[in-house]
Amino acid sequence: QLQLQESGPGLVKPSETLSLTCTVSGGSITSGGFHWDWIRQPPGKGLEWIGSISHSGISYYNPSLKSRVVILMETSKNQFSLKLTSVIAADTAVYYCARDWGKGFNWFDSWGQGALVTVSS
């Protein structure tokens, strides 16, 4: 059974870089044609897709965040990561990692439990 788990600091200072890692178990991130996504949810608000990386390492980003986001794979550890630079208070959110099936089947069928990241000095 596929499992995803987010990890990283829960508190980041304004203007610094938010870094999160998603560890995947129960399946390889380099197989099956899947895409691996980051999605966030500010407290009490809706869902925002941040970006994704394909099984072959191609990254896709939300244009609204593209200048500040990098998503990478660490295949030896079966992990993928999110870096969001120059954070502000509005970046405070629960950050989820998730899987989509790629190739036009881009619904999110597996999710991590989420990691709350607060941006504050």
Place this chain on the structure above:
Amino acid sequence: EVVMTQSPVTLSVSPGDRATLSCRASQSVRSNLAWYQQKPGQAPRLLIYAASTRPTGIPPRFSGSGSGTEFTLTISSLQSEDFAVYYCQQYDDWPPYTFGQGTKLDIK
């Protein structure tokens, strides 16, 4: 960017009754639409993909319909565990994938 608009924002329904939730896209997304359920403190759970297909393990009381710009999620005979927030998501025109703002289904 495709804007997804859900209505109503809040829906109050009695247990055992039927709930109908709507989702409208700002342009056609064909049938490339998914629905999710989210309970407090939990990650969203996939309910429907391709507008009307239920993944394995989703009860048949959940059904989706629509195509193009108008979509509906129907929950027949509401159970206590169905009271949650529901989101639609389009995956036809991306990046970015976009979600509706959510409909909160609460107990009447």
